[in-house]
Amino acid sequence: MKILLVGEYSRLHNSLKEGLQSLDHDVTIVATKDGFKNYELDLPIQKKYEKGFSKKLKNLIYRLTKIDLESLQIKKQIIDLKPKISDFDVVQFINEASFGCTASIEKDIFDLISNWNKTVFLLSCGTDYISIKYANDNKLRYSILTPYKNGKDRTFLSAYGLKFLQPDFIKLHHHIYNSIIGVIASDLDYHLPLKNHPKYLGLIPNPINTEQLEFQKLNIKDKIVIFHGINSNNYFKKGNDIFEEALKIITKKHSDKVEVLTVRSLPYKDYIKAYNEAHILLDQIYAYDQGYNALEAMAKGKVVFTGAEQEWLEYYNLTKDTIAINALPNAEHIAKKLEWLIENPDKLIEISSNARRFIEEHHDYRNSAKTYLNTWQKHL
Template sequence: MKILLVGEYSRLHNSLKEGLEELNHEVTIVAAKDGFKNYDVDLPIYKKYDQGFLKKIKNLLYRFTKIDLESIHTIKQILNLKPKMSDFDIVQFINEAPFGCSAAIEQDIFDLISDWNNSVFLLSCGTDYISVKYAHDEIPKYSILTPYLNGNEKSKFSYGLKYLQPDFIKLHHHIYKSIVGVIASDLDYHLPLLNHPKYLGLIPNPINTEQLKFQPLKVEDKIVIFHGINSHNYYKKGNDIFEAALEIINRKYADKIKIVTVRSLPYDEYIKTYNQAHIMLDQIYAYDQGFNALEAMAKGKVVFTGAENEWLSYYNLEEDTVAINALPDAEKIASKLEWLIRNPEKIVEISLNARQFVETHHNYKTCAENYLKTWQKHK
């Protein structure tokens, strides 16, 4: 089959493409270049107005006219790519607004790509209307909106609150009327979609373990703790709580640990920087692991991330055996770090379990097969 994957987050569509190509399918990714992360894209959509003088012009014009030059520039590129984006058997959008445009332009782009092709599916693997509303209504005990709901508006725009605005709600309903169905990539998106008539089920994030070499951990000197920060999502990911926990643990065990902190690195550089780490601090306000956590687990790191009871039940696991659930409490995170520092054999044990878990449940070929079965069953 010919498959068009629209948009890219955290390398999910790249890994899915690799799995589908192993199964002899033709796959093309069209996506906006993802800022500093710089993931591979077959048909890149470039941002012209995201920095410098042109950004100031864009913002000034939008302020007085509501005309978004970046959105107009984006849809022009899409139109020029029509010959390369037509006649695909399957199209999958990674999000309701994968190009970062105004809601009206996102709807126009969605309609164009849908008209040029056949069966259209949607992924829920990032903030969208259903997941943000679920979080905003405070249905889970905590969520990515917890910092915002607690009054932290320092990075308000990173929380995905635009999806609760009328124009994006309209976009959501328009897309859901048109798509064949929606697939969730992990439990954080599965739970809000339960019982929705268009929900086709959860297919775990595909991880290409053949590209991610497992590194058996040895605790011979200091335990290396890695903390990678995306400045744009600092509070949303709980980096402030991780930093508070690191301060606590560093006061007690400075002679036994080495803390490595990096900020907003390109993907290829980022994934190399934690090669020597034993422990990785990923994110707090999650029930399941995202892509960064899974790739680190595949490399044998002990990852502090989403590993809630719902996840344990779904995969029939015991607590603290595959990943460490990072609760929004610096003292509790510090306590888990102390447990690992005092019991280094647990680091080795969890490392092995983490790799095996990713190989079993997130193998990119198996996940690709599950996508194919779902698409073919419903298209």
């Protein structure tokens, strides 16, 4: 099959592409660069108004006219790419707003690509209308909106996906759902809000290319190394403030037993190497399932503090604290879990091996690609 993957977050579509190619399918990714992460793309869409004078000009014109120059030039690039993104058997959009444009331009781009191709599917990956509404309606014990609702963070509102609750994005949501064949969830955080939706085709766990991620058996010689990678734009959203509070507790109590490595906003290729020597990785707090960074770290044999809630345990029939550590939004709770691992290094080695096996069993990129293919072909 000839498959077009639209948009890229956290290397999901790249890993899916590799799985599909291993099954002899022709796959193309068209997307804007995902910020500083710099993932590989077949057809990169350039953002031209991200800094300096051009950004100031764009913001001024938007304030005065509500015309977004960035969105317009992204749409033009899509139109120019028509010969290269037409006549595919399957198109999958990674999100309702795959290009980060205004709602009206996202609709235009969605319609253009849909009209040039045969069958269109959608991923629920990253914030979207259904997941944000579910969180905003307080249907979860906590969510990515918790730091915002608690008044902790009003700095980077765009990071919380609140735009999806605005009328123009709600209209976009309904337009897309009326047009697509169906929607697939990439993990439990998107599965829970979509359950019982008539267009929902099910959860397909994030594909991980384990061939590119070598398992490193934990070697504990002296201190236990804890890695904390911070994306500055998502500092509160990911719970980095709580992790830092927990690290203060643990370093004060066990400074002779731990070493903390903290990095900020690294490109993907640097980030994936930066935690090679770590035993424990602090990923994110306000989640029920693991995101991409956590899964890749687990594949490399790290013990990851991340989303590993009861719903996730039940879905995969697991016992808590055997595959990943559930990072609750409580610094003292996290510090106690860290202390438990520091005092029981054998547990670190056991969880590390379990994590790799879990990734191989449930997140293998080839098996994931087969599941995507089966889901698409059922509905062609």
